[in-house]
Amino acid sequence: MRRTKAEAEETRNSILRAAERVFFEKGVSNASLDDVAKAAGVTRGAIYWHFSNKTDLFLELYNSVPMPQEDMIAREIEESGSDVLFYIERTAGDWLEEMAADEHRQRILTILLRCPYGEDLLPVLERQQEVDDRHVALLENAFTKARSEGYLNANWTAQSATKALWWMMGGLCSEWLLFGRRFDLAVEGREGLKRLFGSFRQVPSAAETLVVS
Amino acid sequence: MRRTKAEAEETRNSILRAAERVFFEKGVSNASLDDVAKAAGVTRGAIYWHFSNKTDLFLELYNSVPMPQEDMIAREIEESGSDVLFYIERTAGDWLEEMAADEHRQRILTILLRCPYGEDLLPVLERQQEVDDRHVALLENAFTKARSEGYLNANWTAQSATKALWWMMGGLCSEWLLFGRRFDLAVEGREGLKRLFGSFRQVPSAAETLVVS
DNA sequence: AATTATACAAACAGATACGTATGTTAAAAC
DNA sequence: GTTTTAACATACGTATCTGTTTGTATAATT
Structure with missing residues (x-):
């Protein structure tokens, strides 16, 4: 029974959503x-009509997830006049909160973490690495700005701060996603961020003044 | 052709090693x-003789990897008289170095990270979580001792320091293992540890006292 | 020395899962 | 209004993987 173009697009989307749940x-x-077909309420015929095979379905699923606009983030970093560190901390915390609230993202990221990148879906891995590299570069720029404006503790370089934050966020999310969400991501995450950024900011002389006074 | 008991144990081990490589x-x-059978130079008959099915093979592979002796670590923490933080940092750095040198561990951990814990191998997940929980508890004890002895910066609590270290180590290893070892684990790891523990230690008043005395 | 149990290999049967080929219906195109 | 074609469903053939069964040579047992 031939459907209208809008209906076809609807089934295509329902297949993608079903694939997300089933793959997860x-x-x-x-x-x-x-x-996937049963979860979407169709038969395999529909899947093979819209996608060429499972790998293609996976790639299209990966493409269907909207990327965060990095340009906007970069511009905001530029415009964040006063305390760059505060902005980075807030952005990271917000990102965690969005992740905790968005089951869509959770499933996609979990699938990406667990997926066996063997040969066929290697382009996904490479693209993911590109995205990560750009994010790291953005962070490092921000921390460099923070250092040049005197906000970063002498103990930390822009690079080491970037990596510490990046790895902590990664470890946090990995444990939460892969090992069954056994804690509150946003709360625990913001607490950890507070401590880490506290140590980023803590410039000894000022701290001494605080303690002494 | 029946083999002697020693030879049988040999083929069993070769199957386990082959499974490690193939699963990875x-x-x-x-x-x-x-x-797995072809990689081990046997047929599936041998596998079904030594193991009941793939899940069992996976479980035995998981059991075959020797666990680090936690008791020893715990005792060393107790005996580490002077600077507990220094000991923790050194232990973490050594752990990274061993990981970087031991392809065996790398493969096992990668398999565990990527494996789809669905229903059947749920016991593996639970046991892994128990091990992790004990490690975290050990770390938290050590940091508590560090705090009570005045080595821990006021910015950090024992809990937050534990989690920061844990997540950073986890993110570091996850990125290295899952995304293709694109950096030197031991070098970058020790650098990151140095910075993080620098911020753990950096306690103005105590440092002042130390310097003054 | 004969028997038995062990350590596998080889063969077999059943279940998926994949890709394709064909059928079918209704929307477009003319 | 007829034809065409898009959007699937259904059916088919095939490869693969699994679990079991059977075969077999040899070590261990008696």
Whole structure:
């Protein structure tokens, strides 16, 4: 029964959403296209009409997730006049909060973390690495600005601060996503960020003044 | 052709080592028992003789990896008289170095990170969580001792320091293992540890006292 | 020395899962 | 109004993987 173009696009989207759930629950390589089809309320025929195979479906699923606009973030960093560190901390905390609230993102990221990047979906891995590299570069720029404006503790370089933050965020999210969300991501995350950025800011002389006074 | 008991144990071990390589390369659920058998130079008959199925093989592989003796670490923490923080930093750095040198551990950990913990190998996940929880508890004890002895900066609590270190180590290793070892784990790791522990130690008043005395 | 149990290999049967080929219906195109 | 074609469903053939069964040579047992 031929559907209208809008309806077809609807089924395509429902297949993508079903693939997201099924891939998340059973793992990409463990899920069959029939699982996805049943979850979407269609048959494998519909999947093979809209996508060429499972790898293609996975790639399209990966492409369907909207990327955060890095340009905007970069511009905001430029414009964040006073305390750059405060802005970075707030952005990181907000990102955690969005992650905790958005099951869509959680599933996509979990799938990406767990997926066995063997040969066929290697382009996904490479693209993911590009995105990560750009994010790290953005962070390092921000921390460099913070250092040049005297906000960064002498103990930290822009690079080491970037990596410390990046790895902490990564470890935090990995544990939360891969090991069953056993804590409140936003609360624990913001607490950790507070401490880490406290140590970024803590310039000894000022601290001494604080303690002495 | 029946082999002697020693030879049988040898083939069992070769199957386990082959499973480690194959699971690492193709992913657990994507690897067939025939792949493992061929990699081990046997047939599936040998595998089904020594193990009951793939899940059992995976569990035995997981059990075959020797656990670091926590008791010893705990005792060393107790005995580390002077600077507990220095000991923790050194232990963490050594752990990274061992990881970088031991391809065996790398593969096992990668498999564990990527494996789709669905239903059947849930006990593995739970045991892994227990191990992690004990490690975190050990760390927190050490940091508590560090705090009570005045080595820990007022900016950090024992808990927040524990989590910061834990997440940073986790993010570091996850990125290194899952995304293709694009940097020197030991060097970058020790650098990051140096900065983080620098901020742990940096306690103005105590440092002042130390310097003055 | 004969028997038995062990350590596998080889063959077999059943279940998926994949890709394709074909069928079907209704929306477009003319 | 007829034809065409898009959007699927259904059916088919095939490869693969699994679990079991059977075969077999040799070490261990008696």
